[in-house]
Amino acid sequence: MTSVITTYLQDHHAGSAAGTDAFRRVADSHSDPHVRTTVGRIAEAVEEDQAALEKIMAALGTKPSLFKDVSAMAGEKVARLKPNERVTKRSPLSDVLELEALVLAVQGKALGWRMLLEVQDRRIDRQLLDELLMRAVNQRDELEELRLSQAVKLREE
Numbered sequence: 697m698t699s700v701i702t703t704y705l706q707d708h709h710a711g712s713a714a715g716t717d718a719f720r721r722v723a724d725s726h727s728d729p730h731v732r733t734t735v736g737r738i739a740e741a742v743e744e745d746q747a748a749l750e751k752i753m754a755a756l757g758t759k760p761s762l763f764k765d766v767s768a769m770a771g772e773k774v775a776r777l778k779p780n781e782r783v784t785k786r787s788p789l790s791d792v793l794e795l796e797a798l799v800l801a802v803q804g805k806a807l808g809w810r811m812l813l814e815v816q817d818r819r820i821d822r823q824l825l826d827e828l829l830m831r832a833v834n835q836r837d838e839l840e841e842l843r844l845s846q847a848v849k850l851r852e853e
């Protein structure tokens with residue numbers, strides 16, 4: 697029988713799997729070169745965070761769920777199909793919404809690290825969790841600044 701913590705960790709790993717895809721896509725396709733560069737750098741850190749999550753999972757005797765990871769990644773890809781006021785070219789709205797999704801993804805990651813700190817399981821490296829939480833907060837703040845810098849794209853054309 698699967699434990700509650702196993703399910704929790706697998707769910708966060710699935711979110712991480714979808715998130716890494718989203719970060720790479722934004723780093724490759726955003727219209728603002730500064731955003732592409734910054735998100736690309738954060739994407740590398742997000743992949744490191746995913747590896748840290750896998751380390752925590754291993755310490756607790758669990759591993760990622762392939763089914764959940766693939767489902768989350770497929771959901772992220774399907775979400776790309778929504779129209780954002782344009783049919784034949786990329787919409788400026790996509791630049792804004794994608795950054796909002798990244799802010800939310802990193803906030804979810806921070807919530808996960810914070811929850812694991814409350815679990816107080818001696819098998820979990822608390823110092824690592826503190827570092828991961830601080831890193832997630834910094835990532836969220838940096839992404840929020842990028843998101844707000846895109847407000848000009850919401851003006852009527």
